[in-house]
Amino acid sequence: MFSISRMTCAKYGAGVAFLGTLVAPTATTVTLAGTSASALIWAGYKCTDWLVTWPHRRNWLNPLHAALCNPLGIPEDTRAVDYIKVPRDYQKREKVGRIDLPAKFTGVDVSTPTTIVKNKLGLSDVSVSYNLSGRKPHLVITQIPRPPAKVYFAQYQEELLKVPESAPLIGVGPRDKQVSVDLDTESPHILVSASTGGGKSVILRTMTAQMLHNGAQMVVLDFKRHSQKWAKHLPNSVSCKTIPAIHEALIALGAEGHHRNQIVDDWEGDESEVPVGPRLVIVLEEVNSTVKKLKSYWSEIRTSKDPKVSPAVEALGEILFMGRAVKMHVLAVAQSATVNALGGPEIRECFATRILARYTVNNWRMLVPEVHPVPRSSRHAGRVQVVLGGLATETQVLFMTPQEAAEWAMSGVVAGPPPVTSRDIPAPSPTWENVRDTDENVTPDLVLIKGGRMSLAQAAREGVVPMTADALRQAKRRRADFPEGVDGKYTAEELQEWYARRSDKQAG
Numbered sequence: 439m440f441s442i443s444r445m446t447c448a449k450y451g452a453g454v455a456f457l458g459t460l461v462a463p464t465a466t467t468v469t470l471a472g473t474s475a476s477a478l479i480w481a482g483y484k485c486t487d488w489l490v491t492w493p494h495r496r497n498w499l500n501p502l503h504a505a506l507c508n509p510l511g512i513p514e515d516t517r518a519v520d521y522i523k524v525p526r527d528y529q530k531r532e533k534v535g536r537i538d539l540p541a542k543f544t545g546v547d548v549s550t551p552t553t554i555v556k557n558k559l560g561l562s563d564v565s566v567s568y569n570l571s572g573r574k575p576h577l578v579i580t581q582i583p584r585p586p587a588k589v590y591f592a593q594y595q596e597e598l599l600k601v602p603e604s605a606p607l608i609g610v611g612p613r614d615k616q617v618s619v620d621l622d623t624e625s626p627h628i629l630v631s632a633s634t635g636g637g638k639s640v641i642l643r644t645m646t647a648q649m650l651h652n653g654a655q656m657v658v659l660d661f662k663r664h665s666q667k668w669a670k671h672l673p674n675s676v677s678c679k680t681i682p683a684i685h686e687a688l689i690a691l692g693a694e695g696h697h698r699n700q701i702v703d704d705w706e707g708d709e710s711e712v713p714v715g716p717r718l719v720i721v722l723e724e725v726n727s728t729v730k731k732l733k734s735y736w737s738e739i740r741t742s743k744d745p746k747v748s749p750a751v752e753a754l755g756e757i758l759f760m761g762r763a764v765k766m767h768v769l770a771v772a773q774s775a776t777v778n779a780l781g782g783p784e785i786r787e788c789f790a791t792r793i794l795a796r797y798t799v800n801n802w803r804m805l806v807p808e809v810h811p812v813p814r815s816s817r818h819a820g821r822v823q824v825v826l827g828g829l830a831t832e833t834q835v836l837f838m839t840p841q842e843a844a845e846w847a848m849s850g851v852v853a854g855p856p857p858v859t860s861r862d863i864p865a866p867s868p869t870w871e872n873v874r875d876t877d878e879n880v881t882p883d884l885v886l887i888k889g890g891r892m893s894l895a896q897a898a899r900e901g902v903v904p905m906t907a908d909a910l911r912q913a914k915r916r917r918a919d920f921p922e923g924v925d926g927k928y929t930a931e932e933l934q935e936w937y938a939r940r941s942d943k944q945a946g
Contacts, residue, residue, distance in 0.1 A: 494526045495519060502558040509550050511540055524559070524579070529814050534564065534579040543575050555579055557811045563612070582612045585821070585834040591842045598648060598846075604717075606648035608641070608793070608824055609835040617824050617833045619791045621717075622710075625826060626762040629789035630771045631805055636795035637820050637835060638771050643668060644836045645769065646719055647843035650674055653851035655716050657691065657858050659684045660723035661731065668840035674853045681735045684728065685750040687858045691720060691766070692753025694857045698764035709763060716853040717765045720757070725772040729754075738893050741925070758788040774801060795822040806830065891927035902930045903937040913940075 495518060503518035512521065524535035537551075545568055552566040564581040589610045597616070601607050605620040619625050628645075632638045643666065646656055656675040658666045661684060669675040678687045698714040705712040722728065729751060736748035757766055768789075775786060792805050795815075802812045806825045813823060813830060820835040838846065894914070898907040905913070910933075914920045919939065921932040 491519075491526065498559060499524065502555070505554045505558055506537070506551060509554070510537075511543060528559065529561070529816070530584065532580060532583055534559070534561070534581055536579065537577040539570075539575040539577065541573060541575070543570065545570060551577060560811045560814045585609070585611050585832055586614070587818070587834070588820070589834045589836045591836065591838045591846075594836060598651075601648070603652040606645045607836055608645065609820070609822070609833040611824075611831045611833045615831075617831055619824070619826060621767050622762050622765075625790035626766075627758055627768045627770070627789050628791045628793065629775055629786070629805070630769065630793045630795075631773065631775050631797065631801060632771075632793075632795035632822070633773055633797070637822065638795075639665060640820060640837060641793060641795075641822065641835055642666060642721055642769055642771065643840070643843045644838050646721060647838055647847045649717060649719050650847035650852075651850035653716055653853050654719055655853050655856035656719050656721065657687060657856050658721045658723070659687060659728065660721070661728060662724060665723045666721060668844045669847065672844065672847055673855060674847070676856050676858050678858070681728075681731045685732055685735055685748075688732075688750040688753045688757075690858045691718075692749075692756050694718070695753075695757050695760045695764055695766055698766065699760060702763045712763065714763070714765055715857075717767070718856060720766065720768045722754075722768055722770045725770045725775060738895055755785055758785060775805060790826065792825045793822050794825065797823075891924060891929055893927060897928060897930070897933055902933050905937070 499518040499522050502522060502524075503512075503516070504514075506512065506522075507514050507516065521538040522535070523538070525531070528534045534555075552564065555561065555566055556564055559579075561581055564579060567578050567580075569576055569578060594607065594610075598607060601616075601618060602620065604622040605618040608617045608619065611617045619628065630638050630641055632641075646654075646666070646669070650656060650669075650672065654674070656666075656669060656672075658669065658675065658677040660666070660677065661679060661681055663679045666675075666677070670677060676687075678684045701714050702709070702712050732750045733748050736750070740746075754768075758768060760766060770789065775789075794802060794805065796817065797805075797815050799812050802809075802815075808828045809825055809830045813832065816832075818834075820837060822833050822835055823830045824833045825831075892902070894910040895907045897903065898905060898910060903910070917940075919936065921928055921936050923932075
């Protein structure tokens, strides 16, 4: 067959351009300029496309090629993009793409490429079909329809009246299948793991509003203070927003759990009818930070006669192990629910249901290693993976506005306040935002006001006096005029008065 090499073409092109400049220099110059500009635009487009698609090729197409080339009889040195036609947004498409096959291909067991495609592209439910007719045989990859883009409360309000009281609706999955978890028969506790913006608040609001509607009580443990504001004034909900309050609340909840366990133990009738009281849901925000701060708080307030383990953390573990019969359920939220953060692998195993959103591959493998391949994390608002029993279901979370959630919680069977009252929870210490004092020795940004006692570590941390905790402890040992305190606790006033006298003596 007649062919011309690239070098020959380049020589002919240069010759034509040279003759053109001699015969028609102006026209040739314009033509060359236009051709050069077009070439630059084309080269820029190809470079940009190469850079943009490089992560897609590296992470998905090249590994798929490495796994498919031998079963399909494709040479290993073939470029993946030459025969794998899978776009970057393939996870959002019902028709994922196609794979071109050699002309002599006659077919292999369809289960082999199907398994490879699922594992390498991170798809949970796909089908691969052959089209061997004609000169261009190929595989067609399709996946089941995705969950709807949005699921609003108004669409499913009537459906919520039909769902079992123990199984609040989480959202809607593929083929408009409703996704829920039965707290009595499947999973008494639920772990929500999502990065910032992953919809943790919406998930909790959706589930707890339904539970309150059906007569449950709720305790929110959130030292960051901004979770579940919609339930702030509900009579069947209590919010604990300081570490001391959370500490006392968990101890009270642990006691309630033991009380309910005793009722279950004494009951001789049908276990499903044991009168333990209303269902009690405990929303525990930011588990990693909260457990760490609870341990630190206990190390500051405990005496030599107290156990080393925080009674609040111990109570949390007991609640998780008490079982579904007591109708106490923990909805825990964490960005990274490590074993150390939760208190051990046995604690994490109490969460049979795990809801993940905007997760990393490492986080997925840590929390649900039994589920593979790892589905690609979605940035779509409200899109989560609900994992139960080794099966991950892609779900669009039911969206309730704060107002809708509050109204729904109050429109059904409204229970009384949970067994964690103001008597159990110390009131948050007043701040200096609205307090003014004429005493010059009072630090303006003081968090604890006069009369509230604190440890020396707390005093140093809150800036009661401009000294470190170690310096305060040394002063306590060495200076006879150091305040006596009560059980190792001091008021801000006495520490500041002592510091003022000390400063006056040093100045004199």
